[in-house]
Amino acid sequence: MDTLRVQNVASERDNIESIPAEFVRLETEQPGITTVQGIQLEVPIIDFSNPDEEKVMHEIVEASREWGMFQIVNHEIPSQAIKNLQDVGTAFFELPQEEKEQYAKDPDSSSIEGYGTMLQKEVDGKKGWVDHLFHKIWPPSDINYRFWPKNPPSYREANEEYGKHLHGVVDKLLKSMSIGLGLEGDELKEYGGGDKMVHLLKINYYPPCPCPDLVLGVPGHTDMCFITILVPNHVQGLQASRDDHWYDVKYIPNALVIHIGDQIEIASNGKYKAVLHRTTVSKEETRFSWPVFIEPQPDHVIGPHPKLVNQDNPPKYKSKMYKDYAYCKLNKIPQ
Ligand SMILES: O=C(O)CCC(=O)C(=O)O
Numbered sequence: 001m002d003t004l005r006v007q008n009v010a011s012e013r014d015n016i017e018s019i020p021a022e023f024v025r026l027e028t029e030q031p032g033i034t035t036v037q038g039i040q041l042e043v044p045i046i047d048f049s050n051p052d053e054e055k056v057m058h059e060i061v062e063a064s065r066e067w068g069m070f071q072i073v074n075h076e077i078p079s080q081a082i083k084n085l086q087d088v089g090t091a092f093f094e095l096p097q098e099e100k101e102q103y104a105k106d107p108d109s110s111s112i113e114g115y116g117t118m119l120q121k122e123v124d125g126k127k128g129w130v131d132h133l134f135h136k137i138w139p140p141s142d143i144n145y146r147f148w149p150k151n152p153p154s155y156r157e158a159n160e161e162y163g164k165h166l167h168g169v170v171d172k173l174l175k176s177m178s179i180g181l182g183l184e185g186d187e188l189k190e191y192g193g194g195d196k197m198v199h200l201l202k203i204n205y206y207p208p209c210p211c212p213d214l215v216l217g218v219p220g221h222t223d224m225c226f227i228t229i230l231v232p233n234h235v236q237g238l239q240a241s242r243d244d245h246w247y248d249v250k251y252i253p254n255a256l257v258i259h260i261g262d263q264i265e266i267a268s269n270g271k272y273k274a275v276l277h278r279t280t281v282s283k284e285e286t287r288f289s290w291p292v293f294i295e296p297q298p299d300h301v302i303g304p305h306p307k308l309v310n311q312d313n314p315p316k317y318k319s320k321m322y323k324d325y326a327y328c329k330l331n332k333i334p335q
């Protein structure tokens, strides 16, 4: 069983200035060497309270084409709902280790739900400086409460409340992206499975690290889902790749960070681009993030949308069941 937790490695290092070798990245990846210093990437910031809906839609479409990442401000999710989500998640990671292990992911199950440490198989055997908790928050019939912490007692209520507010944001984003492809407003969401699309919550826990220039939290990747809606805590750490260089993405309090994932890139036949991103960690502070991955059901087939391909625009991607896509991605097998 996978019991090495980065949280334990970090707490043993309180007075030590070195880290185990498996966390030290190759020089081609080390953030101290590969981050463009002194510039924060100004990814598009979209104001959801703008009464000009056409403009907001246009901004979403442009950002999805040009950046694959943007931030939404003045959205409908109350800041208290975000704070509650953050407070209960933070409290979970502060529980005694034995209690967290009760939620450990089942090593014999193909599901990624639960408390764990390593997700992607890394080719060079390196490890990310991060622990995580995964559980579904939608649809109700797919929720397994075994992976929802019982402590703190308000964990469930806070997650349900945040999850409830998320639907409006998802619908607005997918509607705009659908129209931007020349489809009807509801067609992209329906193509992904409509209201059966899974909302998978992840909490990333990045403890302080004595050598932040040498390690990565989550190494460079694109998200495999449709779209990701993420809130971080206040600690800088998200980076995006632009023109083959890594930049810090500006932290904006209360903003929602949106990532275009692989399945939207595929469904749009390449019009929208999944964003390459990674995370760094801090020497002094614990960073957290709460991405929610909006993804098709495991047996649902996604390929380029049939209305977007023809003789002049042949499909650029294969059609695949989402679970097969995910298996290849997690095991680094070519799609
Ligand atoms: O922590 C973050 O800001 C991003 C995490 C991430 O990219 C992921 O979990 O897929």
Ligand SMILES: [Fe+2]
Pocket: 221, 222, 223, 277
């Ligand atoms: Fe990601």
